Amino acid sequence: MAPPADRRDWSRREFLRASGALIVTFGAGAVGGDVLSAQGQFDTRASQVDPGQLDSWIAVNADGRVTAFTGKCELGQGMLTAQTQLVAEELGVPVDRVHLTMCDTEVCPDQGTTSGSQSTPTNFNERNLALAAATAREALVRLGSARLGVPATDLVADNGFVASRADRTKRVAFGDLVAGRKFSLPLDGRAKRRTPDTWTVLGKPVRRLDMPDLVTGRAEYVDNIRVPGMLHGVVVRPPTVGATLMQVDDRSVSGLPGVVKVVRRNNFVGVVAGKPFEAVQAARALKLTWTPGPALPRTRASTTTCASSRRATRWWSIPAMSTRCWGKRPTSSGRRTSIRIRCTARWAALARSPMSKRIKSPCGRRHSPRIRRAAASQCC
Amino acid sequence: MRIALTVNGQRQTVDVDPATPLLYVLSDDLQLRGPKFGCGLGQCGSCTVISSGRAIRSCVTPVNAVAGGDVTTLEGLGTPERPHAIQQAFIDQQAAQCGFCLNGVILTAKAFLDERPDAADADVQRALTGVLCRCFSHTRMLQAIRQYAGGLRRGTAR
Numbered sequence: 001m002a003p004p005a006d007r008r009d010w011s012r013r014e015f016l017r018a019s020g021a022l023i024v025t026f027g028a029g030a031v032g033g034d035v036l037s038a039q040g041q042f043d044t045r046a047s048q049v050d051p052g053q054l055d056s057w058i059a060v061n062a063d064g065r066v067t068a069f070t071g072k073c074e075l076g077q078g079m080l081t082a083q084t085q086l087v088a089e090e091l092g093v094p095v096d097r098v099h100l101t102m103c104d105t106e107v108c109p110d111q112g113t114t115s116g117s118q119s120t121p122t123n124f125n126e127r128n129l130a131l132a133a134a135t136a137r138e139a140l141v142r143l144g145s146a147r148l149g150v151p152a153t154d155l156v157a158d159n160g161f162v163a164s165r166a167d168r169t170k171r172v173a174f175g176d177l178v179a180g181r182k183f184s185l186p187l188d189g190r191a192k193r194r195t196p197d198t199w200t201v202l203g204k205p206v207r208r209l210d211m212p213d214l215v216t217g218r219a220e221y222v223d224n225i226r227v228p229g230m231l232h233g234v235v236v237r238p239p240t241v242g243a244t245l246m247q248v249d250d251r252s253v254s255g256l257p258g259v260v261k262v263v264r265r266n267n268f269v270g271v272v273a274g275k276p277f278e279a280v281q282a283a284r285a286l287k288l289t290w291t292p293g294p295a296l297p298r299t300r301a302s303t304t305t306c307a308s309s310r311r312a313t314r315w316w317s318i319p320a321m322s323t324r325c326w327g328k329r330p331t332s333s334g335r336r337t338s339i340r341i342r343c344t345a346r347w348a349a350l351a352r353s354p355m356s357k358r359i360k361s362p363c364g365r366r367h368s369p370r371i372r373r374a375a376a377s378q379c380c
Numbered sequence: 381m382r383i384a385l386t387v388n389g390q391r392q393t394v395d396v397d398p399a400t401p402l403l404y405v406l407s408d409d410l411q412l413r414g415p416k417f418g419c420g421l422g423q424c425g426s427c428t429v430i431s432s433g434r435a436i437r438s439c440v441t442p443v444n445a446v447a448g449g450d451v452t453t454l455e456g457l458g459t460p461e462r463p464h465a466i467q468q469a470f471i472d473q474q475a476a477q478c479g480f481c482l483n484g485v486i487l488t489a490k491a492f493l494d495e496r497p498d499a500a501d502a503d504v505q506r507a508l509t510g511v512l513c514r515c516f517s518h519t520r521m522l523q524a525i526r527q528y529a530g531g532l533r534r535g536t537a538r
Binding site for chain 1: 396397400401404407408411412413414415416417453454455457458459460461463467470471474476477478479480482483486515
């Protein structure tokens with residue numbers, strides 16, 4: 001009934017400590033208004049990583065390699081590559097010297113959801129990652145000015161160096177300027193972005209940086225995430241929509257390997273086990289008593305039409321889908337043969353994000369198992 | 381029950397219920413990331429592995445069915461530093477978006493073309509009908525597969 005000892009030995013915190021992850025103190029309360037003025041679902045917000053501080057976004061290593069952090073996630077949009085280009089462009093370093101860490105909630109700024117095509121504007125426009133890179137570049141130029149004894153206006157940041165515009169051999173590497181220290185600066189809302197006419201990295205084709213990992217099975221997806229002490233749960237769905245859970249027979253799974261717990265909360269029931277397939281087996285074996293739930297609506301076999309879908313919608317009492325169609329011949333003269341159809345279609349947006357644990361229905365769309373059961377004949 | 385199998389050229393022994401789907405053994409006991417759980421019903425192809433030269437669906441194959449046999453996953457073809465010819469073709473053609481289905485696409489195409497390197501495009505497409513790609517990267521994937529098939533015919537890919 002307990003997970004194997006080796007999986008209990010590590011807590012997440014210990015794991016992070018041992019793996020050298022940066023633990024940032026809580027300091028978000030002091031963040032200035034500029035960065036956090038907007039609070040939509042795509043916006044950057046306070047977390048244990050202070051988005052108002054440059055060090056939360058950019059780190060320049062002593063060897064000149066750059067690590068950048070963003071709360072937006074690569075999901076196949078190519079964003080890892082595009083935003084690595086952004087940092088390289090704004091900072092003035094080659095693309096292959098930038099490592100972008102995405103969506104590690106321990107070390108990256110909280111940038112809300114990754115959706116709605118908002119992640120590029122969020123990081124490319126005037127705030128966030130682009131502003132951080134521009135702030136870092138201007139800070140490096142100031143440091144270079146002091147080091148080289150050349151006014152900042154006569155310096156350029158290029159190819160990982162701050163160099164004199166007049167004499168490019170007069171230069172100092174980013175790594176030497178920062179020497180592994182932090183910037184300890186706030187984001188500067190007035191830091192100047194590079195203008196498109198000066199771009200050398202952005203706007204140029206770059207191959208997807210993650211492609212070699214994708215094609216060789218090295219990329220990590222949500223399903224691959226394993227942390228020490230991690231358990232796996234499977235939800236047991238009711239056999240019909242509207243069924244109520246009456247009884248859970250815990251003993252039906254008590255002897256099964258790996259089972260840790262049966263969880264019941266109101267009408268929700270699930271099984272937790274050490275390994276994923278142990279949870280699947282326990283979920284299958286768990287004896288539950290459900291009320292029958294309401295009967296399925298009658299469907300005329302030959303006319304699974306828009307109308308029946310509409311009825312089904314009401315019956316589910318969830319806005320799953322409905323279509324109302326009506327057609328009419330425009331004239332009775334016989335000249336026009338086309339039929340004009342007006343159609344109102346509503347479709348409940350089912351997040352396609354989790355690629356797993358969904359079941360294909362006969363219509364070819366992915367529905368959750370619960371909807372699939374109810375929808376078998378008239379889902380689309 | 382202890383079950384022996386050769387995975388990506390390495391002999392492995394796992395102690396599991398023999399009815400455990402091969403996919404769970406590969407992901408949880410052997411920590412492989414190539415085969416993915418997509419539908420769990422053998423319908424989408426993302427869990428594909430190659431066994432005895434055939435592309436099979438590991439989510440509906442009990443581990444017992446491949447006991448003593450060989451299994452090749454996407455990891456077993458090549459590495460990011462030294463990709464297999466078909467993986468290189470996918471890199472060359474930039475033939476993926478999210479990459480979740482790549483495992484099934486690449487292994488299904490490889491098993492099919494290794495058997496029939498002269499197959500026509502239509503046959504390749506038919507062989508891949510049961511492998512779903514939600515991102516709609518099909519056109520680039522077919523270009524990559526064509527590139528690999530061309531290499532096979534010229535003898536430059538293996």
